[in-house]
Amino acid sequence: MKYDIKPGMINAGTILVVDDDIEMRRLVFKTLEPAGYRVKLAETRGDILQQLFLSRCILVIIGMESVDASHIDIVKTLRAWSTVPVIFLSYPVLEEYVLRLSAAGVNDHIVKPFSHAELLTSVRSVLRLYNTTDQGTKYETDFVAIDFEERTVRKRGKIVNLTPTEFSLLTLLVHNAGKLITHDNLLRQIRGPWFGKDRAYSRIYMGRLRKKLEDDPGHPQMFQTESGRGYKFVAKQQ
Numbered sequence: 001m002k003y004d005i006k007p008g009m010i011n012a013g014t015i016l017v018v019d020d021d022i023e024m025r026r027l028v029f030k031t032l033e034p035a036g037y038r039v040k041l042a043e044t045r046g047d048i049l050q051q052l053f054l055s056r057c058i059l060v061i062i063g064m065e066s067v068d069a070s071h072i073d074i075v076k077t078l079r080a081w082s083t084v085p086v087i088f089l090s091y092p093v094l095e096e097y098v099l100r101l102s103a104a105g106v107n108d109h110i111v112k113p114f115s116h117a118e119l120l121t122s123v124r125s126v127l128r129l130y131n132t133t134d135q136g137t138k139y140e141t142d143f144v145a146i147d148f149e150e151r152t153v154r155k156r157g158k159i160v161n162l163t164p165t166e167f168s169l170l171t172l173l174v175h176n177a178g179k180l181i182t183h184d185n186l187l188r189q190i191r192g193p194w195f196g197k198d199r200a201y202s203r204i205y206m207g208r209l210r211k212k213l214e215d216d217p218g219h220p221q222m223f224q225t226e227s228g229r230g231y232k233f234v235a236k237q238q
Contacts (some may be wrong), residue, residue, distance in 0.1 A: 018062045035120055049077060058084065166205065178232065178234065
């Protein structure tokens with residue numbers, strides 16, 4: 001199978017996999033790692049939320065033999081804290097459960113067994129949709145160009161190396177351009193529910209992002225501060 005890994009990507013991103021089936025885990029690894037993705041395994045169901053944020057995952061793949069209420073609850077718990085897309089793998093189930101998975105927040109459902117191509121197509125399609133703003137998968141200001149699908153950032157044509165946390169922060173702000181993102185909401189979105197009250201972290205992350213992307217970090221033009229409340233992305237798109 002031929003994979004198209006585009007040069008200049010920060011990295012294709014980390015995908016969290018939850019599946020008790022060893023053979024399915026191997027298939028997922030063999031499909032995604034050659035395509036440039038990092039694969040992180042959650043050892044237990046209770047480990048999913050913690051690993052999602054600690055590993056800065058861009059997608060969650062949940063594989064089960066069947067579907068029941070407990071699996072739907074897993075998705076609901078994820079959705080309570082994150083908008084990261086979810087793909088569910090299972091053997092054929094009743095349409096009722098497919099509808100319940102969709103209502104809970106699953107972005108795609110793949111029926112086992114499936115091919116390498118089917119899984120990779122689903123992953124790329126779900127991520128492309130997730131990374132699409134009203135203007136598409138790219139966002140350009142006067143001197144910064146962001147490609148959410150390829151996870152690249154350029155400033156005046158030169159690649160800017162962002163950490164996964166910095167890229168997550170940038171994505172959150174740009175996808176909500178013009179809207180205030182409070183300190184608490186910002187931290188929950190990029191670090192998880194455990195960091196909601198520690199505002200010092202949001203200031204540190206924003207300071208680092210400004211140093212890399214603003215011409216004058218002391219007088220930012222893109223990332224506006226609302227004192228005591230949070231931050232807003234205000235740069236106009238070309």
